[in-house]
Amino acid sequence: MNSINPACLNRVASVIGLGKLGSPIAACLAHKGYRVHGVDVAPAVIDAVNEGRAPVFEPGLDVMINNNKSRLTAGNSIREAILLSDISFIVVATPSEEMGGFSLKYVKAVCEEVAQAIREKSGWHLVVLASTVMPGATQGEVVPILQEVSGKKCGVDFGLCYSPEFIALGTVLHDYLNPDFALIGESDKKAGDVLESVYMQVCDNKPRVARMNFINAELAKLSVNTFVTTKISFSNTLARVCENLHGANVDVVSEALGLDTRIGNKYLKGAVGYGGPCFPRDTIAFAALARSVGVSPELAEATDRVNQAQVSILTELVSRKIPKNGRVAVLGLSYKPNTNVTEESQGVMLAQRLSELGRKVSVFDPKAMENAQKKLGGKVAYSSSLEDSISSSDVIVIMTPWEQFAQISPDAVSREGNRRVLIDAWRILDPHSFSKACDYIGLGMNSRDLGCPD
Ligand SMILES: NC(=O)c1ccc[n+]([C@@H]2O[C@H](COP(=O)([O-])OP(=O)(O)OC[C@H]3O[C@@H](n4cnc5c(N)ncnc54)[C@H](O)[C@@H]3O)[C@@H](O)[C@H]2O)c1
Incomplete structure (x- = not known):
C-alpha cells in the first residue's frame, strides 16, 4: 500500500462512529496524511484509538492505527470534531427495522449535533453520510435536520454527500483504498467535487466515480448488494x-x-x-x-x-x-x-x-x-x-x-x-x-x- 499523499497533509477530517467501518475509514485517511479526529460514544473505542489500537478486529487495522497515531485522535464531542475539521464522515449504525427498512435514530441524533456545530462555524463544511440509509432518507430526513438546526442552507452554506462503501469485512483496508468505484450522491457540485478529490487523494487505484443525486445513490447502494446476493442465490x-x-x-x-x-x-x-x-x-x-x-x-x-x-x-x-x-x-x-x-x-x-x-x-x-x-x-x-x-x-x-x-x-x-x-x-x-x-x-x-x- 502506498502511504502518505502530500496533497492530504494539513487537511483535517472527522469521522463520527468508529465501529467496523468508521475506524478503518479514520485509519485510512490518517495513513494517507490527513489529521483525523474520531468521535464515538463508547469510552473503550475512544481509549483504543487514542492508545494506537484498533477498536474492532480487522486484519492490518491495529498496525495502521498505531503507525498513524500522531495524526489520529478520538473523543466524544461531535461539536469539537466539526469545529476542528472541514469534512466529516458519519458512520454510525442504522439497524434494520421489523418491516425491512433501516432505522435513522443514531444518524438523526448525530446530525442534530453536527448541525448545532455548523451553526457556530463561519466557514463551509462538508458532511458525508456513509451509513446505509433507505432511499429518500437523505433528502427527506437528514437535510431538514441539518438545515433547521444549523439555520443554514444545504448546498450553499454547507455541503452534504451520501457516499456508502462497498467493503467486505476482513479486507476493509484494501477495499477502501482500492474500490471498484466511488459512489457519491451530492447536494451540489461543490460538495461532490470536494468528496471526489478526497477519494482521488486517498484511494490507491484512482477509482471511477459515479456522481448523482441522493435518491439514485441510495438506490445504487441497495441495488449493488441485492444484485450480488441474487447471483449468490443463483449460484447456490x-x-x-x-x-x-x-x-x-x-x-x-x-x-x-x-x-x-x-x-x-x-x-x-x-x-x-x-x-x-x-x-x-x-x-x-x-x-x-x-x-x-x-x-x-x-x-x-x-x-x-x-x-x-x-x-x-x-x-x-x-x-x-x-x-x-x-x-x-x-x-x-x-x-x-x-x-x-x-x-x-x-x-x-x-x-x-x-x-x-x-x-x-x-x-x-x-x-x-x-x-x-x-x-x-x-x-x-x-x-x-x-x-x-x-x-x-x-x-x-x-x-x-x-x-x-x-x-x-x-x-x-x-x-x-x-x-x-x-x-x-x-x-x-x-x-x-x-x-x-x-x-x-x-x-x-x-x-x-x-x-x-x-
Ligand atoms: N460493517 C460493514 O461491513 C459495512 C459495510 C458497508 C456499510 N456499512 C454501514 O455503515 C454503518 C456503520 O456500520 P458498522 O458496521 O461500522 O457499525 P458498528 O456498530 O460497528 O459501529 C457504529 C459505531 O458508531 C458508534 N456510535 C453510535 N452512536 C454514536 C453517536 N451518537 N456518536 C458517535 N458514535 C456513535 C458506536 O459506538 C459504534 O462504535 C451502517 O449503516 C452499516 O450498514 C457497514
Missing part, C-alpha cells in the same frame, strides 16, 4: 443441482459462466448462503422498498428465501450422515474468513439448528469463538483447537473457508473403523486424497462420483 441453486446430477461439478460450470462478460466470475462459488452485516439486510430492504412503491418484491424475496433454505439443506444432510449418538464438528463461525463477525453466519445457524434437533455439536473458529458463544451459549461444545474438534467428531462440516482449514491433512480426518464424513462446503480440500481417508462430500459436486455413499 446451481450447486444443489450439480449435487444431484451424475458427473456435474459447480466449479466447472461456474468457470464457464464467469467467462461471459455479461456475468463475470465473482460471487459464483456455489457453497453456503451469504451472511454478514450487509447482504442479508440490504436484500430485505430492497424488497421492502419495492413493496412500499407498489412494485413486486418477489425477486429479492426469492433470493432471501433461497438463502435461508441453504442452512436447512445442510442440516438435513448432516442429519442423514451422523451416526446415532454421533458428534458433528462445525468448523467456521464467522460469516467469512478473516473477521470475527458472526452476524447472520451460516456456521452459527447450522450449529444452532443441529443442537435444536438434539445433535451433539462442537464448534471451532480461529477468531469468532467469543462472538459465537454470545449466540450459541451452552447449546454446543467449544473446541480449544482444530485438532480437538476433528478428533472428537464423526461428521465434520467446513462452513467458512479459513486458510487454517485448507491446511487440514487427510491423516487428521482418517480413523480406524467407521470412516468420518467430511462436508467441505467451499471445496477447499482435494477431493481425491480426502475420499481415500474419509467419506468426502464437496458441496456442488455429485458425491457418488467420488464413491461416497448417499
Whole structure:
C-alpha cells in the first residue's frame, strides 16, 4: 500500500462512529496524511484509538492505527470534531427495522449535533453520510435536520454527500483504498467535487466515480448488494443441482459462466448462503422498498428465501450422515474468513439448528469463538483447537473457508473403523486424497462420483 499523499497533509477530517467501518475509514485517511479526529460514544473505542489500537478486529487495522497515531485522535464531542475539521464522515449504525427498512435514530441524533456545530462555524463544511440509509432518507430526513438546526442552507452554506462503501469485512483496508468505484450522491457540485478529490487523494487505484443525486445513490447502494446476493442465490441453486446430477461439478460450470462478460466470475462459488452485516439486510430492504412503491418484491424475496433454505439443506444432510449418538464438528463461525463477525453466519445457524434437533455439536473458529458463544451459549461444545474438534467428531462440516482449514491433512480426518464424513462446503480440500481417508462430500459436486455413499 502506498502511504502518505502530500496533497492530504494539513487537511483535517472527522469521522463520527468508529465501529467496523468508521475506524478503518479514520485509519485510512490518517495513513494517507490527513489529521483525523474520531468521535464515538463508547469510552473503550475512544481509549483504543487514542492508545494506537484498533477498536474492532480487522486484519492490518491495529498496525495502521498505531503507525498513524500522531495524526489520529478520538473523543466524544461531535461539536469539537466539526469545529476542528472541514469534512466529516458519519458512520454510525442504522439497524434494520421489523418491516425491512433501516432505522435513522443514531444518524438523526448525530446530525442534530453536527448541525448545532455548523451553526457556530463561519466557514463551509462538508458532511458525508456513509451509513446505509433507505432511499429518500437523505433528502427527506437528514437535510431538514441539518438545515433547521444549523439555520443554514444545504448546498450553499454547507455541503452534504451520501457516499456508502462497498467493503467486505476482513479486507476493509484494501477495499477502501482500492474500490471498484466511488459512489457519491451530492447536494451540489461543490460538495461532490470536494468528496471526489478526497477519494482521488486517498484511494490507491484512482477509482471511477459515479456522481448523482441522493435518491439514485441510495438506490445504487441497495441495488449493488441485492444484485450480488441474487447471483449468490443463483449460484447456490446451481450447486444443489450439480449435487444431484451424475458427473456435474459447480466449479466447472461456474468457470464457464464467469467467462461471459455479461456475468463475470465473482460471487459464483456455489457453497453456503451469504451472511454478514450487509447482504442479508440490504436484500430485505430492497424488497421492502419495492413493496412500499407498489412494485413486486418477489425477486429479492426469492433470493432471501433461497438463502435461508441453504442452512436447512445442510442440516438435513448432516442429519442423514451422523451416526446415532454421533458428534458433528462445525468448523467456521464467522460469516467469512478473516473477521470475527458472526452476524447472520451460516456456521452459527447450522450449529444452532443441529443442537435444536438434539445433535451433539462442537464448534471451532480461529477468531469468532467469543462472538459465537454470545449466540450459541451452552447449546454446543467449544473446541480449544482444530485438532480437538476433528478428533472428537464423526461428521465434520467446513462452513467458512479459513486458510487454517485448507491446511487440514487427510491423516487428521482418517480413523480406524467407521470412516468420518467430511462436508467441505467451499471445496477447499482435494477431493481425491480426502475420499481415500474419509467419506468426502464437496458441496456442488455429485458425491457418488467420488464413491461416497448417499
Ligand atoms: N460493517 C460493514 O461491513 C459495512 C459495510 C458497508 C456499510 N456499512 C454501514 O455503515 C454503518 C456503520 O456500520 P458498522 O458496521 O461500522 O457499525 P458498528 O456498530 O460497528 O459501529 C457504529 C459505531 O458508531 C458508534 N456510535 C453510535 N452512536 C454514536 C453517536 N451518537 N456518536 C458517535 N458514535 C456513535 C458506536 O459506538 C459504534 O462504535 C451502517 O449503516 C452499516 O450498514 C457497514
